[in-house]
Amino acid sequence: MLLEVKDLHVYYGAIHALQGISFEVNQGEIVSLIGANGAGKSTTLRALSGLIRLRSGSITFKGENITLAPADKIVTLGMSHVPEGRKIFAPLTVRENLEMGAYIIKDRAEIDRMTERVFRSFPRLKERINQLGGTLSGGEQQMLATGRGLMNKPTLILLDEPSMGLSPILVEEIFRIIKEINAEGTSILLVEQNAQMALSVSHRAYVLETGLITLAGTAKEIASNPQVKEAYLGI
Amino acid sequence: MQSVSKHQKPITIVSPNSFLAWIGKFLLILLGLLALYVLAKNLIAKPSLFAQNVLDGLKLGFVYALIALGYTMVYGIVKLINFAHGDVFMVGAFVSYFAIENLGLHVWPMVVFPNITPMLGSILGTISVILLAMVICVLLAITIERVAYKPLRDAPRIAALITAIGVSFFLEYFGLLQFVFSARFISYKRPFEEVTWYINDGIHAIEKGVATPPGSITFSNIFVIIIVATVLAQIFLQYLVRKTKIGIAMRATSFDKPTARLMGINVDQVISFTFGIGAAFAALGGVLFAIAYPSIRTLMGVYPGLKAFVAAVLGGIGSIPGAFVGALIMGQAESLTASYISTPMRDAIAFSILIIVLLIRPTGIFGEPEKEKA
Numbered sequence: 001m002l003l004e005v006k007d008l009h010v011y012y013g014a015i016h017a018l019q020g021i022s023f024e025v026n027q028g029e030i031v032s033l034i035g036a037n038g039a040g041k042s043t044t045l046r047a048l049s050g051l052i053r054l055r056s057g058s059i060t061f062k063g064e065n066i067t068l069a070p071a072d073k074i075v076t077l078g079m080s081h082v083p084e085g086r087k088i089f090a091p092l093t094v095r096e097n098l099e100m101g102a103y104i105i106k107d108r109a110e111i112d113r114m115t116e117r118v119f120r121s122f123p124r125l126k127e128r129i130n131q132l133g134g135t136l137s138g139g140e141q142q143m144l145a146t147g148r149g150l151m152n153k154p155t156l157i158l159l160d161e162p163s164m165g166l167s168p169i170l171v172e173e174i175f176r177i178i179k180e181i182n183a184e185g186t187s188i189l190l191v192e193q194n195a196q197m198a199l200s201v202s203h204r205a206y207v208l209e210t211g212l213i214t215l216a217g218t219a220k221e222i223a224s225n226p227q228v229k230e231a232y233l234g235i
Numbered sequence: 236m237q238s239v240s241k242h243q244k245p246i247t248i249v250s251p252n253s254f255l256a257w258i259g260k261f262l263l264i265l266l267g268l269l270a271l272y273v274l275a276k277n278l279i280a281k282p283s284l285f286a287q288n289v290l291d292g293l294k295l296g297f298v299y300a301l302i303a304l305g306y307t308m309v310y311g312i313v314k315l316i317n318f319a320h321g322d323v324f325m326v327g328a329f330v331s332y333f334a335i336e337n338l339g340l341h342v343w344p345m346v347v348f349p350n351i352t353p354m355l356g357s358i359l360g361t362i363s364v365i366l367l368a369m370v371i372c373v374l375l376a377i378t379i380e381r382v383a384y385k386p387l388r389d390a391p392r393i394a395a396l397i398t399a400i401g402v403s404f405f406l407e408y409f410g411l412l413q414f415v416f417s418a419r420f421i422s423y424k425r426p427f428e429e430v431t432w433y434i435n436d437g438i439h440a441i442e443k444g445v446a447t448p449p450g451s452i453t454f455s456n457i458f459v460i461i462i463v464a465t466v467l468a469q470i471f472l473q474y475l476v477r478k479t480k481i482g483i484a485m486r487a488t489s490f491d492k493p494t495a496r497l498m499g500i501n502v503d504q505v506i507s508f509t510f511g512i513g514a515a516f517a518a519l520g521g522v523l524f525a526i527a528y529p530s531i532r533t534l535m536g537v538y539p540g541l542k543a544f545v546a547a548v549l550g551g552i553g554s555i556p557g558a559f560v561g562a563l564i565m566g567q568a569e570s571l572t573a574s575y576i577s578t579p580m581r582d583a584i585a586f587s588i589l590i591i592v593l594l595i596r597p598t599g600i601f602g603e604p605e606k607e608k609a
Contacts, residue, residue, distance in 0.1 A: 051493050075499035087494040089487045096483050103484065104499035152499065 001060075002027045002156055002187050003048070003079075008057035010040075010047050017043045019211040020057070025156060030178070030188040032198040032219065034232055035208035041191040042084045044208070045158045048189075049081035050074045062155065076104050080154035084161050084191075086145040090134025094125055097133050097144055101151030111151070118147035121177050139170040146177065156187045163194045175201050195232035199223045207232075263591065273575050283450045288574045289567065294458050294527060296566020297465040301520030302543035303550070303558035304472060305513025311553040312489045312509045314392060318399040319379055321540015322406035323372050323514050327521025328531045329416055330368040332423055340364050341426035357427040364426050368518040376514030377507050385503070403540075410533035423529040431455040461523050468516055469559055475512070476555065485509055489553075538582065542569070545589040551602025560600060564588075 003025040010018040018040050025031045033041045046052045048059060050071035058067045066074050075081075089097050098118060102111045119126040122143040128136060133144060142162060149157055159178065163171040171194065179201050182188050192198035199205055205222040207215035215222060222228055278285045302324050309317045334340040341360035344351050351359075383402050387395040410416040431441040433451035441447060476482040488495040488505045496502055524539065525531050543558075546565040550557025565585060572584040592599060 049497060051496065071493075071496035072499045072501045075497065081497045083494060083497060087491060087497075089490050089494070091490055092483065092486060096486075099480065099483055100487050100495070100498045100500070103480070148498075 001025075002029075002062060003189070004060040005044075005048070006058045006060075008044070008047060008059070009055040010043055010052060011055050012043075017211055018047065021208070021211070021213045023206050023213060023216065025187055025189050027155075028182070028185065028187055029204060030182050030190060030202045032190045032192060032195075032202040032205040033208050034192060034195040034198055034205060034222075034228075036231075037193070038210070039208040040211045041208055042160055045081060045083075045160050045189070045191055048074075048158060049079060051081075075152060078153075078155035079158065080149045080152055080156070081158040082145050082149035082160060082162065084164070086138075086141045088133040088136070088141045088144055088148075090132065092133055093130050094133060094136070094144055095129050097148050098125075098151050101148035104152050114151050114153065118150055121150075121180065122147050138165050139167065142166060142170070142174060146174070150181065150186075154186060156189065157181065158189045158191075160191045161193060162190070163192065163197060171197060195228070196223075199233075259594075263595075274571060277575050283452055284574075287452045288570050290452060290454055290458065292567040292570030293563070294461055294566070295569055296563040297461050298520050298524050298527070299539065299543045299546050299565050300465055300559045300562035301468060301516045301523070302539060303546040303562045304468070304516050304555060306544050306547040307550070307552055307555060307558040308485075308509050308513050310547070312485060312506055313384070313388065313395075315384060315395050315399060316544065316552075317384075317510075317513070318396075318540070318544075319402040319406055320513065320517055321536035321538075321543070322403050322410075323376055323379075323536070324517040324521040324524070324540060325410070325531075325533065325536030326375055326406070327368040327372045327518030328423075328525040328535060329410075329521075329533075330371045330518070331364045331426075331522040331525060332421065332531055334364045334367050335424050335426055340367060361426040365519055365522050368522050369515040372514040372518035372521075373511040376510045376517075380507060380510045385506075407534060407537070416533040418533060420530050420532045423525045423531050425526050425529060427456075429455050429457055457523075457527050461527060464519060464523060468519060469555075472512070472516075472555060481505070481508060542585045545585055545592075547599075548589060549592050549599055551599030554599070554601040557599055557601035 001024050005024065006022050007020045008018050008022070009016070009020055021040070021044065023031070023033075033044060035041050043052070047054055050066070050069055050073070054067065058065060060066070061074070061077055061079055064077060066077065066079075069077075089100060092100065095115075098115055099111065102114055105111050105114070124140055125143055125147055128140060133141065136144060142164075146159070146162060149159070162174050162178065166174065175197055178188060178190070182201075190198055190202060199219045199222060202219040204217065205219050206213050207222065207228060215225060215228065217225075223233070274285075302320065305320050305323075306317065309315060309320070339346075341357070341364050343363060344356040344359040345353070348356075379402055383398050384395055387398060411418050431453055432438050432455070433441055433447045433453045435448050435451040441453065447453060474482075476485060484495065484498075484500045484505050485508070487498065488500060488502055492502050495505070520539075521536070524535075542565050543562060546561035547558045548561070549564060550559065550561030565588070568584050568588060569581040573581040576584075
């Protein structure tokens with residue numbers, strides 16, 4: 001088991017945002033967390049990557065307990081988080097953004113190799129290499145954020161709403177690349193509001209409702225569940 | 236934040252305020268024209284004296300630039316006006332004083348290598364003194380950051396600001412103690428001899444007891460050293476911030492700390508590093524200031540510190556080229572005011588500039604208005 005989350009509780013002040021959620025991601029899997037706005041999907045990812053403190057619960061990654069580890073330490077273990085809203089470094093160029101993605105890699109040749117790898121998936125970024133991150137279009141920023149997340153060669157990548165605000169063509173493109181990343185051996189934990197797309201690429205999925213996991217199963221099972229169909233797939 | 240946005244609501248009705256603002260602007264323009272007139276009159280009357288004043292202003296401005304860089308960098312990364320920065324500058328001057336007076340650090344090359352040329356010897360000696368001052372100031376600044384500012388990083392900004400003023404007072408009044416630096420003016424022994432030249436039909440060395448011909452502009456090796464050292468420091472900083480990994484990480488951290496942490500950047504280390512760089516420049520400034528104006532005292536950092544702060548605001552706080560340009564303007568304003576208006580007025584002018592900048596363009600010359608984060 002690559003990632004094991006047990007009984008996670010997170011509070012924002014008095015608000016009980018995560019009320020004891022447990023799930024796991026296995027090596028090579030794409031796992032989706034689906035749910036409505038405010039269900040706690042992003043909070044879950046932020047807790048995993050160390051950006052917010054847990055009240056209780058435990059997180060084990062590659063057999064190591066990372067519950068209390070700081071964010072910059074967790075990255076070095078091989079977990080990469082592409083945050084919600086892309087969070088591109090606007091005053092940095094595309095190249096510098098990618099360099100920051102590879103911050104933990106010391107070997108120059110390795111960084112260049114990863115940059116080439118990212119450019120193969122996202123040729124648009126190569127054309128914009130010296131442009132400031134803040135001047136990119138929304139789709140390009142999403143590509144840059146995803147590319148940046150891949151630069152440190154993660155074993156597990158957490159993707160938060162990679163399709164948000166993108167045109168249908170770009171959504172297709174992003175999901176094609178998600179599958180491609182996974183095929184090369186990176187496990188993926190995907191948070192999406194676009195449940196249909198997410199389920200179509202995932203192996204397994206969890207449904208999150210107001211801080212609780214209400215449903216778990218293979219992507220097919222979830223997609224055929226009548227309640228999910230009604231609430232998230234709009235069928 | 237909220238009160239600011241309220242304040243920025245456009246006022247549609249004609250109020251007495253707009254009339255007052257108009258008078259204010261009119262007076263400012265009048266004042267500016269008056270200043271221009273005084274300057275132009277003196278430039279035409281005695282061009283060589285004017286050039287001399289500009290040169291003196293440059294010397295001051297370059298030292299201010301070294302201090303202002305620290306203000307602006309620290310502000311850029313933690314949004315804190317580090318008022319203790321001027322006192323770090325003072326500590327730099329004192330460290331170099333003790334290194335010269337008590338350790339004789341400036342003559343070590345001559346002692347260790349007796350055959351060395353005096354020129355090379357004093358260059359190496361002076362660099363050693365500066366390096367020692369830098370190391371001590373870097374350690375001091377990093378300690379200040381860890382002890383006083385880091386615990387307040389998530390507190391409201393005003394808390395850290397008040398703490399910075401507190402740290403500044405602590406350094407000043409601790410230094411004033413009799414057994415620390417005391418309250419005396421201490422005459423500073425330079426690590427090298429001053430050599431002066433005058434410009435009048437070419438450059439000539441000034442000999443002792445011989446008057447320079449009228450209309451000459453004089454300058455010294457100290458002036459040259461200050462310009463060269465500051466320009467090198469500025470180039471180094473530009474290289475650091477633009478080209479190195481830690482420099483890019485500084486910019487990333489300054490823009491968005493949580494996301495920087497997701498990249499694996501140790502934000503605490505980057506912040507310490509920024510304080511360290513700022514302190515190293517302040518130390519360099521302190522040593523050069525003491526060499527240029529060789530009388531030091533515990534409160535010597537107060538005015539240069541405040542003026543460098545004004546320079547940073549004038550240039551646009553957070554902007555490195557801004558700090559440099561702002562400092563040069565401050566140096567000129569001070570030198571020209573002291574010469575053509577009155578010496579005590581120079582401090583008043585410095586702070587008038589602060590008020591005018593805050594009234595007319597609070598973001599400074601190179602600053603961009605702070606945008607609300609989405």
